[in-house]
Amino acid sequence: MGMGYAEHGGHGGQVAGGRSVTSLVADPRRPADVSVTLAAGKERFRLPSGRAFDGFTLNGGSPGPVIRATLGQLVEVRLVNGSVPDGITLHWHGVDVPNAADGVAGVTQDAVRIGEEHVYRFIADQAGTFWYHSHQMSHEQVRGGLLGALVVTPPEQPAETVDVVALVHLYDGVRTVNGNEGDVRVTVPPGKRARVRIVNTDNGPMSAWVGGASYRLVAVDGTDLNRPDPVRDTGVLVTAGGRADVEVTMPEDGSPVRVHLGGTTAVVLGSKSYDAPVVRPPATTLDLLSYGMRASLGFDPNRPDRRFDYDIGRRPGFLRGRPGLWWTVNGSIFPDVPMFVVNEGDVVRMRISNHSGDVHPMHLHGHHAVVLSRNGIPAAGSPWWVDSLNVADGESYEIAFVADNPGIWMDHCHNLPHAAEGLVAHLMYEGVTTPFMIGGTEGNEPE
Amino acid sequence: MVAVYRISAIAVMVEVAIQSMSVVFGIAGQGKWIQEGGVLDKAVIEAREFVFPEVIGYLIHGLNGTILIPLTALILLVSSFFTKVPGAVKWASLVLLAVAVQITLGMSASGLPVLGALHGLNALLLLGAAFYAARLVRRSRTADQGDRLASRA
Ligand SMILES: [Cu+2]
Numbered sequence: 241m242g243m244g245y246a247e248h249g250g251h252g253g254q255v256a257g258g259r260s261v262t263s264l265v266a267d268p269r270r271p272a273d274v275s276v277t278l279a280a281g282k283e284r285f286r287l288p289s290g291r292a293f294d295g296f297t298l299n300g301g302s303p304g305p306v307i308r309a310t311l312g313q314l315v316e317v318r319l320v321n322g323s324v325p326d327g328i329t330l331h332w333h334g335v336d337v338p339n340a341a342d343g344v345a346g347v348t349q350d351a352v353r354i355g356e357e358h359v360y361r362f363i364a365d366q367a368g369t370f371w372y373h374s375h376q377m378s379h380e381q382v383r384g385g386l387l388g389a390l391v392v393t394p395p396e397q398p399a400e401t402v403d404v405v406a407l408v409h410l411y412d413g414v415r416t417v418n419g420n421e422g423d424v425r426v427t428v429p430p431g432k433r434a435r436v437r438i439v440n441t442d443n444g445p446m447s448a449w450v451g452g453a454s455y456r457l458v459a460v461d462g463t464d465l466n467r468p469d470p471v472r473d474t475g476v477l478v479t480a481g482g483r484a485d486v487e488v489t490m491p492e493d494g495s496p497v498r499v500h501l502g503g504t505t506a507v508v509l510g511s512k513s514y515d516a517p518v519v520r521p522p523a524t525t526l527d528l529l530s531y532g533m534r535a536s537l538g539f540d541p542n543r544p545d546r547r548f549d550y551d552i553g554r555r556p557g558f559l560r561g562r563p564g565l566w567w568t569v570n571g572s573i574f575p576d577v578p579m580f581v582v583n584e585g586d587v588v589r590m591r592i593s594n595h596s597g598d599v600h601p602m603h604l605h606g607h608h609a610v611v612l613s614r615n616g617i618p619a620a621g622s623p624w625w626v627d628s629l630n631v632a633d634g635e636s637y638e639i640a641f642v643a644d645n646p647g648i649w650m651d652h653c654h655n656l657p658h659a660a661e662g663l664v665a666h667l668m669y670e671g672v673t674t675p676f677m678i679g680g681t682e683g684n685e686p687e
Numbered sequence: 688m689v690a691v692y693r694i695s696a697i698a699v700m701v702e703v704a705i706q707s708m709s710v711v712f713g714i715a716g717q718g719k720w721i722q723e724g725g726v727l728d729k730a731v732i733e734a735r736e737f738v739f740p741e742v743i744g745y746l747i748h749g750l751n752g753t754i755l756i757p758l759t760a761l762i763l764l765v766s767s768f769f770t771k772v773p774g775a776v777k778w779a780s781l782v783l784l785a786v787a788v789q790i791t792l793g794m795s796a797s798g799l800p801v802l803g804a805l806h807g808l809n810a811l812l813l814l815g816a817a818f819y820a821a822r823l824v825r826r827s828r829t830a831d832q833g834d835r836l837a838s839r840a
Contacts, residue, residue, distance in 0.1 A: 383734070413736030415726075444733030480730065503726030565753075597798060599729065633798060655733055 243347075243648075243666045243678075247578035249546030249588070261348050261674045264339035264647050266361045272316035274309045274364075278330070280374075280386060281322040288419035293411050295384035296324060296374070303419055303441075304388030306405050307372070309364040311394050317372075320357040327351025327683060328386060330360060331375035333481060334462045334627045335390065336606050337362035339647025339672070344605070345376035346676050346684030347648055347666075352376075364392040366608075368462025369437040369483040371407065377685050379656035385411065387441050392462075401487075402426065402434040406499070406507050408478075409441045417505045423498075428509040430494040436486045436507055438499075440478040443655040445599060445630050449475040450488060451519030452497040457526060459485035463608060466622035467533040473522045479630035480601035481654035529614055532622025537610055541640035545586035548578070550651070550665065552631070554596040559662050567596060567653070567663040574662025580651065582643040583670050592629065593636035600658060603628045604667065605649040609641035628654055643667075648674055650686070660687040688769035689824050692779070695763040696821035699782060702756050703814045709747040716741020753790060760786045763820065770824060778820035785813035 281297045288301070298304030309315050321328050329351055331343035341360045345351040352358045373387035389407045397403075404426050406417050417424045428434045435458065440446050454470040461483055478484045488497050488509060496510030498519065508514045553568040569577040582588055590609070592602055604627060611624040614637050631637060646669040653663035664687060678684050720739035721727065731738060760783040767779035789809050796803035 410731065410734045410736070413731060413734050413738035415731070440730065442730040442734060444729035444731070446728055446730040480733070502728055502730065504724065597794065657733075657735065 243668070244575060244577040244579040246581050246668075247548060248581050249548045258671055258673050259646070261339045261647055261672060261676075264672070265341070266314060266338050266363055268361075270314050272361070273313035274307070274315045275318075276305070276307055276316070277318045277320065278304060279320045279322050280324050280328050282324045287411055287416065289416055289421040291411070291414065291421070293385070295411070296381055296386035298386065298388060301419070302385030302387070302411075303407050303409060304372070304386075306388060307390045309390070309392050311364060311367045311392055313364050315360075315362055315364050317360045318357055319352060319360065321352045321354050323354060324381070324386075325354065326377045326380075326685070327353050328374045328381065329358070329376045330372050331378075331605070332360070332362065332370060332372050332390065333603070334368070334370040334483065334608075335362060335364070336366065336608065336645050339606065339645070339649070342605055342647065342649065343375050344650055345686045346678035346680070346682070347650065347674055347686060348676065350676055350682040351684050366462055367392045367394045368459055368464070369405075369439060369485055370462050371439045371441060371483070373441065375686050378687060379660045382441065382656055383443075385409065389437070389439055391437060400432050402428045402432065402509075404434055404436045404507060404509075405439070406436050406501060407439040407441060408446060408501050408505065415502055415505045417501055417507060421505065423506050423508045423514070425508050425510065425514045427511055428490050429511050430490050431492050433487060433489050434509050436488065436499050436509075438476075438478055438484045438486060438501065440480055440482055443480050443657065445477050445479045445601065446502040447475045447477055447500075447521055447525070448484060448486065448502070449500045449519070449522050450486065450497065451500065452495060452516050453488050453491055455499075456487045457484060457531065458487045459483070460528065461608065461625060461627045463625040465532045465624070466535040468531060468622065471526060473524070475522045475525045477525050477630060479628050479654075481603050481628040482601065482626070482630070528621065528624045529611070529617065529619050530621045534621065535623055537623055539587055539640075539642050541587060541589060541610070541612055543587065544589040544640065546580070546582055546588045546643075548580045548588065548590045550578075550590055550592045550602070552592070552594045552596045552600055552663065554598075567658060567661055569663065569665055574664060577662070577665050579666045579668050581668050581670060584643060584646050586643040587640065588643055589638065589640045591636065591638050592631050594631045594633055597633055599630060599632045600663065601628050601654040602631050602651070603654040604641075604651045606645045606647055607641045607643070607649065607667070609639040612638040612640055643669065646672055648672055652687075656687065688766050689772065691766040692763060692770050692772075692775060693821055693824045695759050695766060696782070696817050696824075698759045699756065699763065699817035700814055700821065702751055702759060703810055703817065706748055706752055706756070707810060709744040709751070711744075713741050713744030713748065716744065752793060757786055757790070772824050774823055775820070778816060778823055781816045782813065782820060785809060785816050789813055
């Protein structure tokens with residue numbers, strides 16, 4: 241199966257000398273600083289909440305272990321398939337890894353079959369909150385729990401900040417935080433700070449809000465925001481696949497703070513007491529278009545080398561021979577979708593617009609893009625870098641990024657059933673080729 | 688063909704009844720679930736799970752409304768051309784039109800909820816059109832029989 245028609249975004253296409261995705265790797269001579277082995281299984285098991293679940297495990301449980309690295313370290317993960325019949329991969333969501341480590345079955349590797357293994361190597365070159373998940377049959381395997389959190393911290397950790405991972409996942413429709421239902425208690429002394437790293441691993445956006453203290457949204461999608469102000473009575477929308485780091489300074493009187501994660505679950509920060517009252521979801525949502533202070537982007541998005549449209553619609557038609565109402569990219573149904581072709585070093589501008597009747601969390605692999613405007617209104621706050629962007633029905637975003645990570649990269653909806661329904665495009669560097677195939681004898685099914 | 692026409696018209700009526708029953712069944716189940724502490728947001732909806740058993744109501748509403756009813760209305764229209772009953776084609780066309788309007792309203796309602804209200808109203812128009820179509824052939828068939836009886840006499 242092809243990957244769509246080439247779209248050059250205002251540049252002629254010329255094929256430079258071929259490079260295989262398999263050659264785009266981290267320095268193979270450099271030893272690993274962080275080594276992890278993850279063994280995957282398909283089984284019935286107990287979640288940390290105690291509930292039994294039929295799904296996928298990593299090292300015997302789900303979610304998989306939190307992988308922690310310090311900025312600049314080389315992370316090496318050995319993935320072993322113990323018993324997943326369809327095969328597996330791991331994608332490092334939000335980490336701009338070398339292409340060979342991107343973990344997309346049929347694009348950057350073959351799915352790892354039972355008894356086989358695959359090694360991922362990348363440098364943790366950005367401090368922030370990330371996650372990993374299978375990108376083989378991802379609409380099934382992510383739902384089924386083949387995922388975990390990845391946290392990269394700066395070498396000099398801000399002292400006296402309690403670091404809390406809050407990986408949110410729905411197992412059989414039941415919302416959990418790190419696999420637990422209800423309240424997850426974390427001890428934070430009065431006057432001290434906590435950084436709650438919210439990861440939305442589900443297929444739709446969720447809201448987070450804080451009761452008992454003000455908070456600052458200090459990072460989005462693994463990128464720190466510039467000078468974020470404290471806010472109160474305001475919610476944060478975390479899109480599917482997206483991350484939001486919420487920083488709370490604990491009240492001096494020792495009263496607890498409740499960080500609501502979508503209603504039924506919460507992280508409760510406290511010391512003497514964890515009796516934080518439930519608060520209603522706030523009426524206002526933090527608008528990142530005007531939050532924090534402006535700062536340099538490090539490149540000029542006003543003189544792009546390429547301009548692309550990623551226009552999402554919906555119409556009746558046939559997808560792989562099946563009649564139905566299907567998503568369209570620039571008017572056509574998969575596989576008649578664009579492949580955005582770039583050269584290394586290009587400044588790329590992309591307009592993502594959505595008139596499909598549903599929200600789409602758009603996820604670009606291997607790059608972070610900065611939001612320039614929404615519905616024509618220019619961004620006026622902190623640089624807002626995303627790898628997962630919530631594009632609601634009727635919205636239109638201008639984003640820009642520098643093509644600085646050669647490879648073949650998916651650019652798709654992270655509502656994974658939508659991706660399986662054809663809401664997928666690719667970003668393709670001139671001259672990069674892949675020996676892998678979607679479908680074929682290896683049975684690679686990235687969506 | 689008159690029988691096909693009549694049966695499909697009645698089938699549309701039955702399916703419309705199932706539609707109103709199934710959607711309220713879903714809403715009621717959702718209300719009960721929320722009363723018991725369930726929280727519904729977009730992520731939960733997109734999980735496509737049976738978080739409460741009455742989700743089946745929404746599922747039936749969706750499948751019936753987008754596949755079964757349009758198919759039945761199509762059969763009604765096709766058969767109408769062979770009934771030779773005056774008005775049969777007109778009423779079958781009205782049924783199909785109401786179905787098309789109904790699907791459009793239903794699909795657009797989450798963007799503009801007032802269209803949901805019209806979806807509820809149009810359901811009654813669709814029911815009325817299907818009812819009239821069913822009666823039309825019964826009436827003309829009785830008329831046929833009357834003619835035959837008259838000619839025999
Ligand atoms: Cu989508």
